[in-house]
Amino acid sequence: GENVEQHPSTLSVQEGDxxxxxxxxxxxxxxxxxxxxxxxxxxPQLIIDIRSNVGxxxxxxxxxxxxKTAKHFSLHITETQPEDSAVYFxxxxxxxxxxxxxxxxxxxxxxxxP
Amino acid sequence: xxxxxxxxxxxxxxxxxxxxxxxRSLDFQATTMFWYRQFPKQSLMLMATSNEGSKATYExxxxxxxxxxxxxxxxxxxxxxxxxxPEDSSFYICSARKGQESGYTFGSGTRLTVV
Numbered sequence: 001g002e003n004v005e006q007h008p009s010t011l012s013v014q015e016g017d018x019x020x021x022x023x024x025x026x027x028x029x030x031x032x033x034x035x036x037x038x039x040x041x042x043x044p045q046l047i048i049d050i051r052s053n054v055g056x057x058x059x060x061x062x063x064x065x066x067x068k069t070a071k072h073f074s075l076h077i078t079e080t081q082p083e084d085s086a087v088y089f090x091x092x093x094x095x096x097x098x099x100x101x102x103x104x105x106x107x108x109x110x111x112x113x114p
Numbered sequence: 115x116x117x118x119x120x121x122x123x124x125x126x127x128x129x130x131x132x133x134x135x136x137x138r139s140l141d142f143q144a145t146t147m148f149w150y151r152q153f154p155k156q157s158l159m160l161m162a163t164s165n166e167g168s169k170a171t172y173e174x175x176x177x178x179x180x181x182x183x184x185x186x187x188x189x190x191x192x193x194x195x196x197x198x199x200p201e202d203s204s205f206y207i208c209s210a211r212k213g214q215e216s217g218y219t220f221g222s223g224t225r226l227t228v229v
Contacts, residue, residue: 034217034218036220041223042222042223043118043120043207043209043220043221043223044207044220045220046217046218046219046220049217089157089158095214100146100148100163100211100218101148101160101163102148102160102209102218104158104159105157106156106157107155107156107157
C-alpha cells in the first residue's frame with residue numbers, strides 16, 4: 001500500500017518568513033495530493049491540492065509543487081501570519097479505478113513566531 | 115462549497131455503553147464516506163469506508179463488530195462504538211467527497227472519552 005512520509009514534524013518560522021513542508025510517497029500510481037490544515041480540536045481543512053498532471057499550483061500565499069519522478073511534493077507558505085499556526089498534513093491517493101483511500105503523512109506542527 | 119456536519123462534537127460515556135456518531139453531507143449526496151481515528155498528536159488513520167446501501171469496508175485491524183457503520187442514505191453515515199472501553203477514547207472524524215473532481219471535506223470531529 002501507499003506510504004507517505006512528512007518532514008519536518010515541527011517547524012517554527014518568524015512571522016513574514018516562508019515555511020516549507022515536504023512529503024514523499026511510495027506508490028507511483030498515486031495521482032492526487034491534498035494538503036490539510038488542522039487546528040486544535042477541529043477536523044482537517046483542505047487548503048490546496050494538486051493532481052499528477054500538474055507540477056505546481058498556487059493560491060495566494062500557498063503553493064504546492066509536485067515532482068512525480070522523485071515522488072515528492074511540497075507545501076510552500078509565504079508571508080506567514082500568526083493564524084497560519086496549526087498542524088499541516090499531506091496526503092496521497094490514487095483516484096483511478098474508484099480507489100478513494102487517502103493516506104496521510106505524519107503531520108507538521110507549524111508555529112509562527114510574532 | 116461542500117459541507118460535512120458531524121455530531122456530537124464531544125461525548126463522555128461509561129465503559130460498556132455504546133455511542134453513536136453521525137456524519138451528514140449537508141449540501142451534496144455522498145455514496146461514500148470515510149471514518150478516521152486520530153490519537154493525540156498523531157495522524158489520521160482510516161478505519162473504514164462507508165458505502166451507501168452496502169456493507170462498510172474496514173481497514174486491517176479494525177474490529178467491525180465493535181465499530182458499527184451504517185450508511186442508510188446518501189447524506190448520512192453513522193459510526194457506533196459498541197461496548198466502549200477507555201482505550202476507545204479518541205478523536206473520530208468523518209469525510210466525504212462532493213463529486214469526482216472534488217477534494218475530500220472533513221467533519222469537525224468527535225472527541226470521545228470513555229470513563
